[in-house]
Amino acid sequence: MDKSKISLRNKHILDLEYLSAEEIDLILNTAKEMKKLVGRDIKKVPALRGKSIVNLFFEPSTRTRTSFELAGKYLGADVVNITTSSSSVVKGESLRDTLYTIEAMGTDIIVMRHKAEGAAEYASQIVSSRIINAGDGAHAHPSQALLDLFTIRQYKGDVAGKKVAILGDILHSRVARSDIWGLRKLGAEVHLAGPRTLMPRYIAEQEGVYVHDRVEDAIDQADVINVLRIQLERQKTGLFPSPREYARIFGLNKDRLALAKPDALVLHPGPMNRGLEISPDISYCDQSAIQEQVKNGLSVRMALLFLVLMGGKNIEADS
Amino acid sequence: MKLILKGGHVIDPANGIDQVADVLIEDGKIAQVGTDITAEGAEIKDVTGKVVAPGFIDLHMHLREPGLEAKEDMQTATQAAAAGGFTTISCMPNTKPVVDSLVLVNGLKQRAQEVGITKVQVIGAVSKGQKGEELAELGDMCQAGVMAFSDDGHYVNNSNLFMNALDYVVPFGKRIISHAEVHSLVCDGHMHEGARSAMLGVKGRPSVAEDIAVARDLLIADYIGGKVHIAHVSTKGAVELIRQAKARGIDVTAEVTPHHLSLTDEIVTMANTATKVNPPLRSRDHVEAMIQGLKDGTIDAIATDHSPHAFEEKDREYCFAPSGFSGLETALGVVLTHLYHTGLFTLSEVVDRMTAAPARVMELAEGTLSVGAPADVVVFDPDAEWTVDPKEFYTKAKMTPYEGMKLKGKAVMTLVNGKVVMENGQITASCL
Structure with a gap:
């Protein structure tokens, strides 16, 4: 065209x-x-x-x-x-x-x-x-997904060919779904991870979308890590046992971030629950573009x- | 009064008739089926090139009377039925108030006699107010002549209540119809759980919810020796369970809707609430299992689950819109288009699933052209092509997922007790 x-x-x-x-x-x-x-x-x-x-x-x-x-x-x-x-x-x-x-x-x-x-x-x-x-x-x-794409471009030059990990509550996330469409259209690979109870069943049928049980596998050699907000009320409806367990098994922390590419970019659509889905030291570290996203x-x-x-x-x- | 339907292709599965023949109707009953019939003083209608069959029997529809007349009423429901070639419809009890007592059954029957132009069979509630707590007066309602019982729309979650109901009605010879979806797995769900719901972000109604519900019903029916009918089967798992149950001799019957035989969740968009229905439109593999199940007799009958709603109720956010849409006026076209014109079913098989089979399930006298049977007859053109325009419907509910679709096959005449109530798409009677 x-x-x-x-x-x-x-x-x-x-x-x-x-x-x-x-x-x-x-x-x-x-x-x-x-x-x-x-x-x-x-x-x-x-x-x-x-x-x-x-x-x-x-x-x-x-x-x-x-x-x-x-x-x-x-x-x-x-x-x-x-x-x-x-x-x-x-x-x-x-x-x-x-x-x-x-x-x-x-x-x-x-x-x-x-x-x-x-x-x-x-x-x-x-x-x-x-x-x-x-x-x-x-x-x-859509406007959130567009600003995510804009931010990835700003730091990574191009979206095509990048490995993008999206972590957390995919099930309730409009951001994740719009990100998936945008990232796929611009040629990125999308890797999802989180508790299986917060993962929409059958989403792996979407082309170019990979679902992992372990967040480590999604983060491995990723160029971008997008951490989604965990709404605490989800715990009450039986979707995960406790915030403490969530942070330990599924949260993004320094050790897990080290599995990604050294210059991997950390995104979060906000508002953050620091200490839950993302550890406080990462929220505003050098690799974090969370303020820039806004x-x-x-x-x-x-x-x-x-x-x-x-x-x-x-x-x-x-x- | 005598009437001869001349030169049509008569299909009467109950009597194994599938040939060009004349049908003589006398005093509201079938008097003769044969070639070159003549009768003195008889009116003759030439139906050459058309199919003449017993009037269709719908085992499952929502008439909305009493109390929900903004959605539908006795007049519009039976007009829609006649327009679609149905001569008997069976109304579910989820009205206001719920049809859970003798007086309400009698009231509906009286209204049907006053303003209905087709026959109306009444389905009574299993539990008082369809609340799933106490048994409704089932015996009383049997004496008032209900066809069957159901808490349709609500699965009877309380297994003890369901077992008691099934047991209690055995001496009355009635069947209990189950809307089989386990509540805790489908509450807040608005469409089939699958790849499409995953990307739309909509909570799904997983197929396993129906499988589990059907399994329980079958096991209880087996244990009690009761008669159960599974409404609007929609999952391949449920079909397989019913197939096995029938092989084991459990007294189970089942129905499937035209939409579960023809539409998938691919057509669901959040801006079109006409696609919202329970059980939901499912994926292709489930639709194929429905067709197979209907073909091999696992599923006995086709039922519309005609579920009219007022425009302003359907015209809103998907998650807030009520489930269901009108089905009486599209059923024949959908079934012929998707089963007959695809070569999957013969005309006789399609007619059987809409006449003799539902009559057998509920032990009704209709559904046949046997001599002496009530002259409930449909004449339809299996090759008539038309585009679905809900504005032309007789039902009050103008929303349908088939809007704008091309269908092949349409009823051209409907007779109830020998009286022509619809001809060429026009209603010709104001009562029976």
């Missing part, structure tokens, strides 16, 4: 499953330009002046919501946040009606997080506003908003 013809204009961003390698490339390259902008003293540009973005969050979120909010504001858009705890269910308003209401106010983009898998896709069939999925249940979290998240989200609303136009054409 002619690269100049690739555009995300007016597309919904539901998951990396639906993006081509070329489209992912376009997002990551645009994010690189955005990152330069964020590094400036005066960050604001009028690229999205007159555009409106609603962050519609049915689940609590700090970094993703703030990141999308600042991304929109730095680009000059008007951004409104609606945070509500599964409100449609509680108040009796259907998701369809909530979406109609927001659409009727002339919203260009709805950034949506919802606990139900497929909620963003459902929304995309209902309203004319463009939908960016900011997390739907355990299904997908920075990159902003750039990637700016790129998404810009590309969906403006296509591939020059970012500062109007400034």
Whole structure:
């Protein structure tokens, strides 16, 4: 495909499953330009002046919501946040009606997080506003996966051919699933490890995805290690015996990190449980890019908003 | 009143008939099946090129009356049935209130007589309120003429209660229908557990949940000497268990739905709640086991599990949407498309699984064109091609996973007790 013809204009961003390698490339390259902008003293540009973005969050979120909010504001858009705890269910308003209401106010983009898998896709069939999925249940979290890819590129140059280990609660992780799509599209090998009770059965049927019982086998000679957050309430539902045992058998610590390539990169989508899935000394060690991930998240989200609303136009054409 | 269906291809598996013949109907009963029938004063309908068969019998559907009329009611349910070629439907008791007493059974039967245009068999609840705690008044309901009992939608998890129910109804000659999925393994599950659910991040309903439930039911039926019927079988493990049980002489019968014979979890998307159903649409290997099981007689009958829901109930997040979809008006087309037109089944085998077989399972007088039998007849065109457009359905429930799909085979006329209730897709009667 002619690269100049690739555009995300007016597309919904539901998951990396639906993006081509070329489209992912376009997002990551645009994010690189955005990152330069964020590094400036005066960050604001009028690229999205007159555009409106609603962050519609049915689940609590700090970094993703703030990141999308600042991304929109730095680009000059008007951004409104609606945070509500599964409100449609509680108040009796259907998701369809909530979406109609927001659409009727002339919203260009709805950034949506919802606990139900497929909620963003459902929304995309209902309203004319463009939908960016900011997390739907355990299904997908495309902007997180894109910032993971961006960070891997930043440190490793290329994603293709890399061995990427993803550790922990794959079962409940929308990040893991979107990472798998993105990493596979860009040619990485994905190695999953964690307690078998937190591993989706049959996921090894996915091409290029390898499942290990021992985290050591996943980490062995890895270029990148992505450590997922363990939600403590999972222990109560009988999925693992205790946090202590988890840390000892499945947590990433110095000894296990030593099995990876010497320059292996450590990622974590946050928020961390230091001492559980990741030992405190690793969280902010030289190999950790966890803080950088947050920075990159902003750039990637700016790129998404810009590309969906403006296509591939020059970012500062109007400034 | 006399009527001759002339020149059709008569298929009556109960009597081994599979040939071009005329059918004479007199006073609501089958009077004669043979060639070149003439009868003075008879109305003649030329059905050359069409199949004439006993009206279809559905052992498993949800009529939603009483109490859930936003989903479906007696009129729309029986209209949908007639449109699909069914002349007898059997309604599950999970209504509001639950059909768990004589008065409710009688009430439904009365409503069927007033506004129904097909026959309606009533299935009573096994336990009071379908709560799985105390036996419902099973004997009372038998005297009111229920066809069978079921806590459909709920597996009777309490093995003691299930065993007692099975034992108690033996003298009444009734069968207990089991929706076989072990609750603790499927609760919060929304689709088949497999490679697709793994990548969608949706909690699955593992096939082993059905295998275990079926195994228990069979063992208890064997121990008690009771009669059990496994509803909507969907796993290859369950089929194998039933096959072995039948070989051992256990009195078990089973049904399979058109969707478990034709669709896989590949079509499941989180934005299309029409694909949500219990038991769930499974992988190809399970679908093939269903077809094989139906072919070799392990599974006796085809049943629709017609489960209508209102649009606003289905129109929501996948995990919050209720399970099930309408099936009466697509059943014949689906079955002919996937079993007959693929060469896997003969027409006679398909008709058998929808007529004589379900009648045998529940010991019904219908399902045959024997002389003297009630003239419940369907005329269908096995080669009629059509595209599923739910807007044309008589059922209130317009959601179906078959929407937009091309099917081959459609009912063109339905007669109940000799009365034409549907012709060319149009309902022609307002009561029986």
